[in-house]
Amino acid sequence: MALHDKYTKPYDPALYEKDIYNSWEESGYFNPDKLPHLEDRTETFSIILPPPNANGRLHAGHGSDFVLKDIMGRYHRMRGKKVLLLPGADHAGFETQGVYEKKLQKEGRSRFGMERDALYAEIFDFVMENKHFMEDDVKKLGTSCDWSRNTFTLDAHVISHVEQTFFQMYKDGMIYRSKRSVHWNPKFKTSLADIETTFEDRTEPFYYFQYGPFEIGTSRPETKFGDKYVVMHPDDTRYKQYKHGETFEAEWINGTVTATVIKDTAIDMDFGTGVMTITPWHDLTDFEIAQRHDLNFEQVIDLDGRLMDVAGEFAGEKIHIARPKVVEKLQKKGLVTRIEPKQQHAVRVCERTGVVIEPQLMDQWFVKMKPLTTLALDALATGKISFVSPQFEKIFTHWMENPIDWNISRQIVWGIQIPAWFKNKGTADEEILVQKEKPSGSGWVQDPDTFDTWFSSGQWPLVTLGYPDGADFVEYYPTTVMETGRDLVFKWVPRMIMFGLYLAKDVPFKDIYFHGMVLDGKGQKMSKSKGNTLSPIELADAFGTDAMRMSFIVGNTPGQDMALTTDKVRAYKKFANKLWNVARFIYSNTEDFDLAAYDSSQLDDDALTILRAFDDLTSDISRDIEAYRLYLGAEKIYHYIWHELADKIIESSKAHLTDDALPKNKAAAQYLLLRVFEGSLKILHPFMPFITEEIWKDFPRKDKDLLMVEPW
């Protein structure tokens, strides 16, 4: 019994998990080039892991992320494929700089006024010091990824690749510089891409003002100083006596203005009075109207969110302070016709910081999206990519058919600085050169802006595999599957597809699997402010990584959100212990048995039925995994071990195991137990790798390797 003393105590994951992960790592099998029987591994299976923020810890969403992919990887490795799971870390430009700015604030410092290089170096050191926490978390989840290929989005070769892409796109006319309406975050002082913003419902007063002969509606009186165009729908019969282009005098905030009538179909006749004035510098819709009619633009609000000189007496005031004062002044002038105290409308805010976006006209670099989205739509139409959950196809298609050009300039230092040079910037004879080296001659300064994070992470499959001529690129591109959260259906996935098609002329992956969000037990979003978050790391510490993994898999259907409770994790901890005791029973009852010497032709029909049923289960679960139904496979092996192997096969074996008068029956029972147990351990391994590997150590077979590379 000495050999199996460890089984007399309940399974304690903390005793084994770290050593087991180390033994996997030391075996080299995470690296596809070092797998055993390499000559037989003719097929590859590869996944580029989404790089988490180098400076963050893993949260519940990452739990789904890594566990789903690791199960696929482990399954295909055991099925004899050459498996590559490639890990990485993202510098997460804006998000990380935000974290660092908070740190600076606590120290009584600010990034404004700091030397660019000094700030970059500080953040770089900070991130490098903290990056290993995130990587330790990835290991804690049991992820069988190849750390020798670990890549960071600010590695020198990544930076150089991203710059090359920028040059090529500029040369191809895919990138242009233009003064356009951008989403400006006045607090963090950077522009943002469309997808980095979101709408928040606000209830605010809605004002009606008399503007010449018209009554106009607005929720933003403080932007109205420079307004000199009044816009209505050409088909609006209420205003048919007014002709496009005619002018009139109107008494306004700071005196009389001359206004021009504009007719444009962008106006919703049913909204407000059907008439509005426009502020092209600070509103995207207004900007587009102004462009169509070649109108003048005037800046009213500066980059700090303060009113400019055009506001007269209000100049220098923060907009939210100026608003009631402007209304008061208009009231005194008798120009306020009515106020709707509570009108619900959506305000665009920065997704990461919640700061209200102030649209501004700025010179920025833009990527032309239409040619790229056309490539992506073709790939979908010709079946080069396919969605595991078809509902995403429509969402994806809709987005691809209605693209807006992508602003890739960010006014932060934490990222890859844009390799473009300006001379006489902002003047009439401005010159621009797009190149890595500083141009000769005097007066050239580099664009201080950095690339949007998604500009580099969008090229992730290419850069990590060594596009265009790296050995990995040749062997693994396109990768097998992209599995990620459904929140990245716009942000990340389309960009990888477009960059892949544009640069490598092929998709970066064939199948796209979106998992849902991880919600709390009440079906609500997890958030720090609600205090309802569950960390996969803490769950793994409390209940074991295997139990945590199972709880992230069972019930996690593609594209559907999943509720997670500690009760669920606890249930799988019990299952781990159940398996542990199954091992104890089987090993202690087969110590006098020689598995290799047993002649299986002596088995009776009942035993053969059990073995056949197990083979059926194996192929059933294989099909489930290959069709991305991991949630079903996990449930099936759980059910089998508990309610077939433990409840039935072990129970009915007890009579034979004690019956020494019939050694033939005893041996048959022992054989059956070991065979079914061996298979069960293998099938369960991708889902619960640690405990199965630990139990495997004691399995009575001489020629065995680590369970992670045993043939399925």
Add this chain to the structure above:
RNA sequence: GCACGCUUAGCUCAGUUGGUUAGAGCAUCUCGUUUACACCGAGAGGGCCGGGAGUUCGAGUCUCUCAGCGUGCACCA
């Protein structure tokens, strides 16, 4: 407004191509320590599978419709 999703046991959810008696975890109740396991075992209660209509020999599963909930969107002046 448009699009997508959801509605199955008290709670959170599975149910893969339509096919025996609709399952799991947690919760509830009863009994039980006899070769593993009390982090357990045996068993029980609890479901007009959101409402209605249709297709079919057969519908939780397919179609239509209604209702409620949720999510997303370049509407929101």
